[in-house]
Amino acid sequence: MPNFDVIVAGVGGMGSAACLQLARRGQKVLGLERFDIPHAMGSSHGINRIIRLAYFEHPSYVPLLRRAYQLWRETEQRFGEQLLYVTGGVDAGPAESSVVTGSLAACRAHDLPHELLDAREIMRRFPAFRLPDHYVGNYQADAGFVMSERAIVAQTTMAMAAGADIRAREAIVDWEPTAGGGVRVRTTKGTYEAGRLILSTGAWIADHVPALAGKAVPERQVLGWFQPKEPQHFALGALPVSIVDAPSARCYQFPVFGVPGFKIGLYHHFRQLGHADTLSREPTADDEAALRQVVREVFPGADGATMALKACLFTNTPDEHFVVDCLPGVPQVVVASPCSGHGFKFASVMGEVLADLAIDGTTRHDIGLFSLSRLNG
Numbered sequence: 001m002p003n004f005d006v007i008v009a010g011v012g013g014m015g016s017a018a019c020l021q022l023a024r025r026g027q028k029v030l031g032l033e034r035f036d037i038p039h040a041m042g043s044s045h046g047i048n049r050i051i052r053l054a055y056f057e058h059p060s061y062v063p064l065l066r067r068a069y070q071l072w073r074e075t076e077q078r079f080g081e082q083l084l085y086v087t088g089g090v091d092a093g094p095a096e097s098s099v100v101t102g103s104l105a106a107c108r109a110h111d112l113p114h115e116l117l118d119a120r121e122i123m124r125r126f127p128a129f130r131l132p133d134h135y136v137g138n139y140q141a142d143a144g145f146v147m148s149e150r151a152i153v154a155q156t157t158m159a160m161a162a163g164a165d166i167r168a169r170e171a172i173v174d175w176e177p178t179a180g181g182g183v184r185v186r187t188t189k190g191t192y193e194a195g196r197l198i199l200s201t202g203a204w205i206a207d208h209v210p211a212l213a214g215k216a217v218p219e220r221q222v223l224g225w226f227q228p229k230e231p232q233h234f235a236l237g238a239l240p241v242s243i244v245d246a247p248s249a250r251c252y253q254f255p256v257f258g259v260p261g262f263k264i265g266l267y268h269h270f271r272q273l274g275h276a277d278t279l280s281r282e283p284t285a286d287d288e289a290a291l292r293q294v295v296r297e298v299f300p301g302a303d304g305a306t307m308a309l310k311a312c313l314f315t316n317t318p319d320e321h322f323v324v325d326c327l328p329g330v331p332q333v334v335v336a337s338p339c340s341g342h343g344f345k346f347a348s349v350m351g352e353v354l355a356d357l358a359i360d361g362t363t364r365h366d367i368g369l370f371s372l373s374r375l376n377g
Contacts, residue, residue, distance in 0.1 A: 004030045004165075004194040006358045007185050009172040009208065010201035011037050013044045013148065013344045014336050016155035017351025018198050018358070020075075023162035025355060030194065031156075031164055032187055034171030034204070038152040041281065042202045044344055045149055046223045046310045047258040050241045051345035052089045052143035056102025058321065059109040060369050064349050067365070071348035072146060079154040082147075087236065087255060089143025090122060092129075093245025095136050100245075103138040115139045126240065128233040128262075128299055132247070143241050145254055148344050155351070172201070172208065177330050196358040200336040203276035203313040205323075209335055212323065215375045216338040219314040220272040220279040224291035225261030227304035234262045234302055244298055251294045261307030262299065264291055267341070268314075276313060283309035314341035317375060324350065324370040326357055334358050335372060 006022050008015045011033035019031040035041050051068070055061040069084070076083040091103035107114040117139055119131040131137075160166055167189075175185045175197055183197040199208050203218040228234040239255040239262075250267040257263075269290065272279065288306055295302050315338035317323060322343060327333040334357045336350065337343060343350075349365065356363035 002030070002190070002192045004028045004192060006196045006198060007032065007183065007192060007194040008198045008200060009185070010199065011156060011166055011168070012042055012200065012202055013152060013347035014350045014354065015198070015200035016152045016159060017347045018200065018336070018354040019159035019164045019166060020155045020162065021351040021355035022358065023159045023164040025359065027359070029159070029164040030192060031159065031166035032170050032172055033166070033168045035169065037156055037166070037168045038149045040310070043313050043315065044152060046312055047147065047149065047263070048145040048254060049148045049344040050089070050143065050252060050254070051084065051146050052140065052241070053106070053112050054089065054091060054103040054114060054138055054140040054143070055106045056091055056099050057342060058369060059106045060366060062106055062110040062112070064346055064365060067352070068346050068349040071352065075151070075154055075158070075348060079158060081150065081154065083151050083154060084144060084146050085236070085257070086142060086144035088139060088141045088240035090126070090137040090139050090240050090242040092122065092131060092135055092137035092242060094134060097245040099243055099250065100136060100138060103140070107138065107140065112140060126233070126238070128230070128239050128301055130298060130300055139240070145241055146345060151347065175208065175333070177332065181332060183332055196332050196334065198334045198336055198354050198358055200354070202337055203315045205315065205335070205337055209327065211372060212338070215317060216323070217273050217316050218276045218279060219268065219316055221265060221269045221312050221314055221341070222283050222287040222291065223263060223265045223310045223312065224288060224306065225259045225263050225308040226292070226295055226302045227261050227307050228256065228302045229304045230301035231256070246294050246298045248297060249290070249294050251298065253299065259308050262302040264295060264299070266290060266294060279313065281311045283311055316340045322370040323372050323375070324353060324367050325372040326361060328373065331361055
């Protein structure tokens with residue numbers, strides 16, 4: 001039976017980063033991915049994902065983000081391809097909205113340079129926006145986006161170059177602890193043993209971690225790309241990434257890049273929940289209409305032809321914070337994710353965290369917010 005130091009189940013953003021970090025530390029690593037590498041069935045496709053320091057979700061994410069930026073820069077330099085693009089970022093809404101108050105709290109707690117702008121100033125600087133008069137926005141210059149699919153390719157490629165054995169189209173079926181304190185993993189193609197197991201299976205995580213049943217819930221999301229009628233306002237360099245508490249929905253958006261269209265998504269799109277195998281990956285006319293409604297409200301200059309629609313998955317916890325922890329009672333198993341739709345930007349540093357946990361059972365990074373036990377309260 002093939003034996004490894006660490007098996008990583010799920011070679012997406014976090015799994016590929018974990019494989020890379022482990023292989024660089026001399027570990028014998030097996031990475032197993034049920035789909036292709038990369039693929040369009042989970043949470044990391046659609047060209048890019050926002051990265052930002054002004055983190056409205058909780059100030060304790062900021063130190064992890066600082067390290068994530070460093071590691072993305074290191075990865076792109078070693079791989080020879082730009083993965084991180086800095087555009088600046090705006091978090092906008094009514095002054096009392098959680099997007100604005102949380103973004104400002106993170107900036108103040110960690111002394112991040114930022115500017116609080118009124119709606120008129122936001123629209124003067126960035127004419128793509130149309131905001132109600134009472135809106136404000138926190139502008140933070142370090143925000144931008146990471147090339148999500150290319151980042152998975154980069155991390156996987158470098159992990160293999162460092163000695164990792166990575167296999168696509170081989171799904172984990174189940175796992176069990178062994179008498180010697182390791183794990184045995186059964187897949188669709190074989191059985192393997194290792195000293196440690198990292199479960200980073202995204203929307204399928206509850207299939208492999210019973211404690212997450214009903215607490216890690218996949219949700220269908222749809223992203224849209226729309227052709228701007230005023231392309232000069234939506235170009236890279238003219239438009240920052242942004243999150244806006246729009247009148248009809250909270251939305252997030254990117255400048256035109258990679259696809260000839262302005263990219264936008266809605267938080268909790270239609271709140272369509274279910275098992276990852278049953279949620280539809282086929283966008284519909286209703287999906288397009290919901291996205292276009294917000295485009296017309298906040299970015300009317302992008303209300304041109306539809307260029308692309310893509311479905312992806314969030315996997316939400318009740319408090320929408322991550323789960324990154326050793327499994328209680330089975331410390332040789334590390335659980336990584338679900339990330340509630342805001343995890344990809346952290347993949348580079350989470351690879352470091354997961355390698356720490358797999359090798360040492362602890363990490364220098366503060367991940368207290370992400371304990372599995374908190375979900376039992």
